[in-house]
Amino acid sequence: MEFVGYARVSTQQQDLTQQIEKLEAYGCKKIFKGKHSGKEATNKEALEALLKYIREGDTVVVTKLDRLGRSLSQVLVCLDTLMKRGVNLVTIDQAIDTKKSDALSTAMVQLLGMFAELERNFIVTRTQEGKAATGNYGGRKPKLTKEQEQEIRDKLANGVSKVKLSKEYGVARATILNISRKGKL
Missing domain, CATH: 3.40.50.1390 (Resolvase, N-terminal catalytic domain)
Structure with a gap:
């Protein structure tokens, strides 16, 4: 033992x-x-x-x-x-x-x-x-506000290109694409 x-x-x-x-x-x-x-x-x-x-x-x-x-x-x-x-x-x-x-x-x-x-x-x-309570769930803070995302959706609806919007807002083209997809849900 x-x-x-x-x-x-x-x-x-x-x-x-x-x-x-x-x-x-x-x-x-x-x-x-x-x-x-x-x-x-x-x-x-x-x-x-x-x-x-x-x-x-x-x-x-x-x-x-x-x-x-x-x-x-x-x-x-x-x-x-x-x-x-x-x-x-x-x-x-x-x-x-x-x-x-x-x-x-x-x-x-x-x-x-x-x-x-x-x-x-x-x-x-x-x-x-x-x-x-703190609102801190970890992860990176979003680069764009909800208002900016809405502006992007509006500009996309008016025919502005994703590349131009990505440069204007300082984000990747994929971010603009994701925003456009969210608007379709």
């Missing part, structure tokens, strides 16, 4: 040091590390390497349950994989130990997974609300 650690942070700027220190203090000799969002393939590779490494009777140790995935389904799939292979899971900060197979421990694992997903949804919702 071996304690195998798994540490993950969501961005390159975040630090794994605190997680690694906790895992080493718990007794993990081998620690797999991921420094990427749960949505990225590189984190999946680190988790897959962990799953290939562990054997029946081992214990996977994480600081928190949400290190295993960013959604309840990801966490539960990982937990199911561990259970089927006879591997236990310990979360240091949340005092979960799947060696205890009673109903309360099972319910606690599922509840914590749901809370991890709920927290992630709150973050996404707050981010979207912030974007809506």
